[in-house]
Amino acid sequence: MKPRWAATFIGITDQEPLSASAELLATKLRLKKVHLQHRRQSVVGGIAMMVVGFIQYEMSRST
DSSP states (O other): OOOOHHHTTTTTOSSSGGGHHHHHHHHHHTTTTTTHHHHHHHHHHHHHHHHHHHHHHHHHOOO
């Protein structure tokens, strides 16, 4: 089972039960066009946060 942050990162909410994964997939495909812009912003924001965290880690390690 993936962590909650990973599910949120790829734009899937874990509010529905795991047994309804097929229904969740169908809903995701149906709403893909509607949420494409929001999902892209979320992915870009997540990548930016990872880059910032990596830079901070490298800076703290070098000192």
